[in-house]
Amino acid sequence: MTASPDFQAKSAWTMTVMLTGLALINFLDKIVLGLVAVPLTAELHLSPEQFGLVAGSFFWLFSISTVLVGFLSNRFPTRWLLLAMGLSWAVLQLPQAMATSALGLLICRVMLGAAEGPAFPVSVHALYKWFPDRKRNLPVAIINQGAAVGMLLAGLLIPLVTRQWGWRMNFLLLGAIGATWSVLWACLGREGSLTHQQAAAFARTETPRLPYRRIVTDRSVLSVFALGFTAYWTLGLSLTWIPSYFEKGLGFTGVEAGRCFAVVVATATPVNVGLSWLSQCLLGRGANTRKARVHLICLSAVAGALLYIALMLLHLPPQQKVGLLALACALPTLSFTLAPALLAEMVPDSQRGSLVAIHTALASLGAAFAPAVMGRILGAYGGGSHAYELGFMVSAVLLIAASLAALRWLHPDRSRKTLNHFSTQAAA
Template sequence: MRWIVLVLLFFGMMINFADKSIIGLAAVPIMEDFKLSYAEWGLVGSAYYWLYPVTGIFGAAWADKVGAKKVLGFLMLTWAVLQFGVIAITALPLLIVYRLLLGAFEGPFSPVAYSHADKWFPPKQRGFANSVVVSGATVGAMIVAPLLVAMITAWGWKYAFAALGLASLVWAVAFKFLTKESPVEAYEKAKKKAAPEKFKLKDLKYILTSRVALFTTLAYFSTYFIVVWLATWLPLYLVEVTGMSNGQMGFAVAAVGIASVVLYMGVSVLSDAVFKKTQDWKISRVYVTGGAMLIGSLSMLSILVFHNPIWVITAMCLAKGLTYAILPIGPTIMINEMPERRGLMTSILTSSGNLAGIVAPILTGFIVNLAATKIFGYNLSIAFMAVLVLIFSALFMIFVRPTEQVQSDESELSEQVGS
């Protein structure tokens, strides 16, 4: 059952990020249809994240109370409705409202998915499990880009969006009938579960004062600048700066996605292996992840020096793959600090990180709009992101010292199934 859950979470994350990234892949026809400037386009990209951090926290707290399965199914159904509703969009204000609502209902998915995967896997496999969930994001955002571009070209951008709505509907039905809420339910050995404890002020105080929570969240936040930039601006960058056609751009985005999946899954597997051997959270989760982020940020900075298109794609692969290491490992670190608040801890991480989603598209849009040349504007945005990751990954490695939980790999799952 755990593998069925993991596979469906992978596909759910794939749909989530396809919803996010298709707006970037359809940037040219949308901007032409509505006569948008770069600044207005940055506003469209930012609108997705205006409610995302808030709903992420409340949605995850709701999942802790009523169960992740119910919440994930409900979220998918709302995505389907919103994506079908794209057909009615006729002006910029409606486009912004659509992106605002889609972000609001997609905000809780990542933290709830991480928490749900964590529930099904023992500690020694959680880095891998979360990396599979995160890889769904890369597949949705980048690897399926040629397919999404083909759909946009053949059907028009509105019907391509509606096709993703259909995918959401299919997923909701599959998740309803093929999965269980937890190993307890799957093995049918538990009595009626006690209601979770109410949130206490001391929990909030811990979150606000913990160096682990603070610097893990800042590292996640810095990486999310790259997440959002790749989804919103990379297609335009490849077309306008490197001179690629739309078809070439689609395959280049897919290549970056494929390579990055291999890289950050490799980092996650390495982190799990080091943890299994040493049982040391600092070495296995912090140093391995932070070191990967440092290398990734330096790779992104190299684009400012070496402009060859082949190297640009190579550097993007390294930057995305290595900086993304925090996405699967970050939730593992946060949950380890407060296991009884899984949903809350992952939502604090992802929602705080997604604040970058509000800033990054608008900031990039204004930089490109105001710069003397497009190339100079794009380079400034790339330099800003790379330096941000460089600084916060270094702080992450210096200040984060996770709590060492004394518990065997299988004991938590054994307790859940009534062993």
Template sequence: MPNTDLTAVTLTGPLTTSPRHRRQAWTVTGLLVVFMMVNFADKSVLGLAADPIRHDLGLSATGFGLANSAFFLLFSLCGATGGLLADRVRPRWLLLGMALLWSIAQIPMALGGGLVTLVASRIVLGAAEGPAFPVAQHTAMAWFPDRRRNLPGALLSVGIALGVVLAAPGLTWLIRHHGWRSAFAAVAAAGVVWAGAWAVFGKGRTSQGQARVTGADSGGGEAGSHGPSYRRILATRTWIGATIGYFCTYWMIALSLVWVPSYLHDGLGYSATAAAGLVAGIWATSAVALLAQAAVTGWLLRRGVSSRWARGRVGGITLLVSALGCGALSQAARGSLTVVLLLVGFGLCGAMSTIAVTTVAELVPAHRRGGALGLMNAVVTTAGLVAPALTGYLVDTQGRAGYQYAVLLAAVLLVLGGTAAVTLIDPARDARRLNS
């Protein structure tokens, strides 16, 4: 019986490039972009509704930070597990199950749960969303050769940004006019709608039954069942450098989702509407940075520039520029310059998320890709466990100055991440070592 799953598998032979294959590849990519939009709309709810939730549930800044960190309690573990499963089972069913579980996890808070329910629902939501990014990237990249992966990889990360850009104004309006619980109901409905669309359109066949990826496009090692172990992959300087850089980016993502709305409102005095607009601006800047990075990296790779420069150096430089923005922002008062520094500091660094993924995808064979990406995601997302709780502690103990200290700490981490990306990432070198 022919396989009707859109997920490409590793076979021998040339890469299928028929018009039908290309249509299916971009159909999958488009659906996965929306998948990531819903994923991050889910994550943004607590940050956008921070003040009314804290008021209604009687939470301190530390308590609110811990409630957000609960989301990441199982997030990293499940991200690694989901990535490993994606190397063994059809990611189509993993993605469908995740989307449905997201929606179920939102319902208790939409119906009136308290603090215990909030924490429990965030833990379940985190477990369901942990594998989302690595599994989605693994699924999309199976349809494209290495030299063409920058755009689909960037588009999935743009979906993250668009999820917040589009959700921030709409969810803020719902929170103000219908209460914060209505926002949970809205994102639950969005998850159900996506699951229905994926069930209908997330299947099909290429012209030869499957997309085919050659060993050259499968990363380091052989394309069959043998190849480098995960232990060897995780010990490469490239995997380590990409993971450190991405960890720092995820630290900024966690702050943007959880604390930046409160920082803008309570720390800098912006209205809730203006703060939501600035949050959307951060994610819009991130989307532009992601697409610009994809264009620059793809251009460099097509001209024979090594990934050490096209990916490692480009990603590292974006982190270092963001570090300068955050360092200056920590000392700035409210004003037009603050807005520019905010967009540079929190928006530009998002480009590293795609660079890290495409770098690891280049390094490892296809049959190890899901696991390598999942394990990277597991390490990276521990930033989401630490950043909200630590920032809440700083705000409780230092008042408004706590926000400044949190931004300054972010600048330091970005310097470390940028330095790691520039000095450690070299996929060609490490692929040769994996093959030796």
């Protein structure tokens, strides 16, 4: 098969590099609050409950904006939507750097979360305008690695900046980085053109649409949402409380805690890629998707939960607890990779993209609640390692509950047949 005559490789890969940079900035913005938690809460006199509320507020409008801007991206050029995002991220760093109260910081984080929520789906939509279908996997995977690199750099560099110039300087630097990216994107960013033939082909093969109420109440779809919610719950804790756990709970210095966090981030990539590869191998050998995807997600989530439990029950030295926590955080991330594939398998072709956006919006609520719950636990039980580990136990319970529900009710083949039956009836 030859590439589309409209495919412009040089421009397409330039856009990929630019959007990978945007993903890197996106995760630097997300993680910075967790990495400056100790000096920030001390200076602003925030209790654990207050900090947990502020940290979780990033995701309060994250879901809503993801869906709204996702629909807008079908009507407006992604070039300008992405530029607006980059500029808003840069501007919103400044009031965070000057914040003097929990309320001011909370308002900034809510606004920043709303601005950053649509970044990944709009970036993917933008790339799809540059790459034909058979060439899309690699550029999207590269964008995901940009997010991982952003978290890794954050763990290594933010503690150093904090030690040298104070925690506020991190927000000023992030504002400068965001502004620089925006200027480059304004000069280099362009809109792809590989859409007209794809749209025509889609119109010829479009299947009848189902009411979304019918789709989102399907047991399999609800099970995927539950797995995604628990995965985002663990991500929310990783972004906000794990650096503080390393520093206050395990006794590491700020710089050492940042390096330990980098270990946690670095562990997630090979675990996620390896398990995704295993799932693909199982499918290639003839396994159905319930075995190759559902069982693998559930087993990974339960294994992560057991590691969280072991973290609390076993008396281990700090370095071993870091390794245990790294694996516990990494295993549930398989849901981020396989959940969209499960949803795409079950729903009508014409509604797959929107349902994946709905899944992201609902699942990310887990990241909104988790930091606040951990803050409540720390406020009630103190700031020692036991209190943090009790908060991780909540993650363990949720992971096990969602996995058991999925093992009971998540049957992709059965749901696909059921939904297709309703789709056929709707067309009749």
